[in-house]
Amino acid sequence: MSSNSFKAYGKVNPLDQEYLEARRRTRKRIIIITLSTIVLVAVIVGAVVGTSMQSNGKSNSSKNSAGSGAQSTSSTIKAVCDVTLYPDTCYTSLSQAVNSSHLDPEKLFNVSIQVALQELLRASEHFSKDILEGITGNISVAVLRNCRDVLSLAIDYLNTTLTSSHDVTLPQVLDDVKTWLSAAGTYQQTCLEGFENVTDTVRTTVFEYLKNSTEFTSNSLAIITGLSNVANSFKLRRLLTSTTTDQFPSWLTSHDRKLLQSSNVRPMADAVVAKDGSGKYKTINAALNAVPDKSTKRFVIYVKKGVYYENVRVEKPKWNVLMYGDGKDATIVSGSLNVVDGTPTFSTATFAVFGKGFIGRDMAFRNSAGPSKHQAVALMSSSDETVFYRCRIDAFQDSLYTHALRQFYRECDIFGTVDFIFGNAAVVLQNCNIFPRVPMKGQQNTITAQGKVDPNQNTGIVIQNCTIAPWGDLKSVKTYLGRPWKDYSTTIYMQSMMGNLIDPAGWLPWVGNSAPDTIFYSEYQNYGPGSSTKYRVKWKGLKNINAQMAAKFTVNPFLSGDKWIAGTGVPYKSGL
Numbered sequence: 001m002s003s004n005s006f007k008a009y010g011k012v013n014p015l016d017q018e019y020l021e022a023r024r025r026t027r028k029r030i031i032i033i034t035l036s037t038i039v040l041v042a043v044i045v046g047a048v049v050g051t052s053m054q055s056n057g058k059s060n061s062s063k064n065s066a067g068s069g070a071q072s073t074s075s076t077i078k079a080v081c082d083v084t085l086y087p088d089t090c091y092t093s094l095s096q097a098v099n100s101s102h103l104d105p106e107k108l109f110n111v112s113i114q115v116a117l118q119e120l121l122r123a124s125e126h127f128s129k130d131i132l133e134g135i136t137g138n139i140s141v142a143v144l145r146n147c148r149d150v151l152s153l154a155i156d157y158l159n160t161t162l163t164s165s166h167d168v169t170l171p172q173v174l175d176d177v178k179t180w181l182s183a184a185g186t187y188q189q190t191c192l193e194g195f196e197n198v199t200d201t202v203r204t205t206v207f208e209y210l211k212n213s214t215e216f217t218s219n220s221l222a223i224i225t226g227l228s229n230v231a232n233s234f235k236l237r238r239l240l241t242s243t244t245t246d247q248f249p250s251w252l253t254s255h256d257r258k259l260l261q262s263s264n265v266r267p268m269a270d271a272v273v274a275k276d277g278s279g280k281y282k283t284i285n286a287a288l289n290a291v292p293d294k295s296t297k298r299f300v301i302y303v304k305k306g307v308y309y310e311n312v313r314v315e316k317p318k319w320n321v322l323m324y325g326d327g328k329d330a331t332i333v334s335g336s337l338n339v340v341d342g343t344p345t346f347s348t349a350t351f352a353v354f355g356k357g358f359i360g361r362d363m364a365f366r367n368s369a370g371p372s373k374h375q376a377v378a379l380m381s382s383s384d385e386t387v388f389y390r391c392r393i394d395a396f397q398d399s400l401y402t403h404a405l406r407q408f409y410r411e412c413d414i415f416g417t418v419d420f421i422f423g424n425a426a427v428v429l430q431n432c433n434i435f436p437r438v439p440m441k442g443q444q445n446t447i448t449a450q451g452k453v454d455p456n457q458n459t460g461i462v463i464q465n466c467t468i469a470p471w472g473d474l475k476s477v478k479t480y481l482g483r484p485w486k487d488y489s490t491t492i493y494m495q496s497m498m499g500n501l502i503d504p505a506g507w508l509p510w511v512g513n514s515a516p517d518t519i520f521y522s523e524y525q526n527y528g529p530g531s532s533t534k535y536r537v538k539w540k541g542l543k544n545i546n547a548q549m550a551a552k553f554t555v556n557p558f559l560s561g562d563k564w565i566a567g568t569g570v571p572y573k574s575g576l
Contacts, residue, residue: 080108084222085454086215093119093216109223110162116216117158120188123213124151127191146346147191147206153316153354153382153404154187158217174228175458179384179426181221182457183404186424188214189453190403194344218454225456267324269302279304284312284323284333291355293317303363305330311337311350314383318355325363328392328413332364338373345398349380356384356405364392371396371417371440381407381425388412395420396439402427402461406559415471419449421461422485428462428555435471436479436501445474446508448482450489455518460490462553468530469499477501480508484519484541492545492553494524495576502530507537515539524550525576551576 077098081090093115094108127147157180164173188210195206271287272279281287284303291299298320305326312333314321325331335350337343351365358381369376379393380401392413393400399416402423409429414421417439421429436445447468450461461482470479479501482491506523509515519541523533536542543549552558554575 076108080223080226081219083226084219086219089212089215090219093212093219106227109220109227112216112220112223113158113162116184116213116220117155117162119216120151120155120158120184120213123209124148124155126209127151142342142347143194143344146194146344150187150190150346154184154217156316157181157184157187161220174224177224178221178228178456178458179406181217181224182424182426182454182459183382183384185214185217185221185454185457186404186451186459188217189424189451190346194346218456221454221456266302267300267322269300271299271301272304273301273308274304275306275308276304283310284308285310288312288314288318288321291318291321294319296320298322300324303331303333307332307334309334311335312352314353314355314358316354320357321355322359322361323363324361327362328364328390331362332366332392334366334368336367336369336373336376338367338369338376340373341369345375345377345401346380348375348398349377349401351378352380353383353386356386358383358386360388360391362390364394366392367395367399369395371443373397374418377401380423381405383407396437398422404459408555408559416447417443417445419446419483419485421447421463422449422451423461424451424453424457424459424486426459426559428464428553428558429466430464430555432463432466434463434466434468436468436474436477437471438474439477443477444508445477445479446483447480448491449485449510450482450491451485452488452490453486455488457488458558460492460520460553460558462558463491463493464495464554466493466496467499468496468502468528470501474501478503481506481523482521483508483510484515484521485510487516487518488520489515490520492520492522492524492550493526494522494550494553496526496531497528498526498530500529504532504535505537506533506535507539507542509537515541517541522550547576 074095077091077094081087081094084090090112094111097111097115098108127144161177161180161184164177192206192210192214195203271281271290273281273284273287275282279302281290284301287301287303291301294317296319299318299322301321301323303323303325308331310333333351335348337348337350339345339348348367348369350367353360365379367376367378373396375398376395378395378399379388379391380403381388382403382405384405386405386407388407388409390411391409392415394413394415396416397418397420399420400414400422402421402425404423404425407425407427409427409432411431412429413433413435414429415435415437417437420436421434434447436447439445448461448463450459452459480503481493482489507515507521515521515537517540519539520543521539521541522543522545523531523536524545556574
């Protein structure tokens with residue numbers, strides 16, 4: 001996360017501020033969007049009735065039929081686009097792309113994805129060559145490289161969305177589609193954030209390159225959210241409810257669950273890493289190179305005890321990797337890349353995961369750069385359906401980067417100072433120990449900085465049944481639960497123990513004296529000396545929620561409605 005040093009804590013670049021203000025102006029559209037969703041219901045019903053009438057031969061003359069068909073298409077596009085944040089660009093782009101007079105909203109959604117994908121492909125061409133004037137120096141070149149990487153990921157997930165919506169009906173993949181589109185928006189936002197320290201001319205140019213693609217992606221996300229609301233309204237899909245059974249996510253096979261249950265039994269490894277040469281590989285990256293690309297079979301890597309000084313990347317094609325060590329105090333991956341020494345935040349991660357279905361167990365991920373080096377990530381996950389179990393994430397500022405997609409952390413120890421759990425994934429941390437530590441002199445601690453930029457993204461940070469305690473003497477240090485990185489920042493603490501290190505105000509503004517009304521922050525059934533909400537900030541976005549609302553942020557519904565399998569042998573509370 002691009003946070004500033006505490007010398008200028010909370011200060012935002014003028015162009016950043018201008019962008020934030022532009023985002024905040026979209027708040028005025030929220031009521032209109034809500035009402036337009038109701039209109040969309042009526043349009044869909046009308047489309048269904050109209051189709052039925054046409055099939056029964058109840059249409060008038062071909063001339064009238066053609067005219068009414070064009071009018072119906074225009075009305076459908078307008079109603080669908082009215083639920084978006086950018087209705088004008090939505091209507092214009094879809095009207096130009098549509099070549100059919102018989103168009104239902106689901107087909108229109110597919111067209112919107114095609115439009116977004118085509119525009120992103122066009123925009124990405126600007127980043128495929130070093131054509132941006134003013135891009136000089138190592139850090140700027142690295143930012144450009146990062147931008148190419150994340151735009152490639154955004155393209156992948158738009159392609160996945162388009163393919164899935166063709167292969168199956170939308171109600172079958174609604175949750176997945178919303179996750180993939182949320183990630184596609186996050187990746188483009190990450191590209192934009194990387195250019196905040198270049199010249200204003202270059203930064204403005206980058207914004208122009210990605211303006212249409214970000215808006216088109218947002219439009220597609222709004223449309224699928226509208227369709228999802230309609231589906232729910234008409235009960236076209238079975239709603240999954242939370243239970244109180246101890247479970248693990250459905251993306252884990254029965255064999256995977258057994259591996260995670262095994263506290264003392266080591267799974268059979270496909271590759272063994274050992275510094276002393278007793279394994280096939282001496283480095284983790286070398287073992288990852290042996291993983292087959294896009295494999296649906298679990299590939300197990302055992303990393304023996306020792307400190308591995310390397311920056312590890314589980315690349316995008318490396319699917320379904322299970323990596324385990326000899327314990328979070330025995331197997332340690334250590335790096336020291338940081339912003340002050342010239343590495344962009346996105347590239348500082350000691351351990352970065354992009355390949356989907358990754359499981360990490362009994363390991364530690366450390367960035368040893370120290371507080372004076374500011375942003376220095378220990379662990380970054382941009383992998384869908386990811387589990388980290390009994391791991392240690394150890395750094396200062398920006399320790400854990402929950403970048404995108406769906407993530408689950410269980411019984412992990414997380415250490416840090418400034419914004420040290422941040423990103424825009426749908427992430428649940430459960431039964432974890434969260435340890436704010438001693439920062440630089442004059443600094444304040446902020447545990448979270450959630451980066452939701454679009455109200456339709458299904459993202460947020462959920463901290464459930466965790467323990468928040470000081471690591472070191474924090475008597476003279478103010479520690480806050482978090483601050484809103486973006487306009488729709490979403491963070492929920494529930495059923496967690498809060499030590500007396502938490503400042504009574506609870507939350508810290510990113511800029512100014514308040515926060516956008518559009519954030520969603522909440523504290524539910526927490527306990528301990530730091531849990532009192534009596535003197536909390538009086539922000540409109542800080543919500544008091546009941547059990548029904550809190551349940552929406554538990555693992556079952558929040559991580560895309562995945563089913564949960566009982567009897568894993570590992571304590572896991574899927575509901576409240």
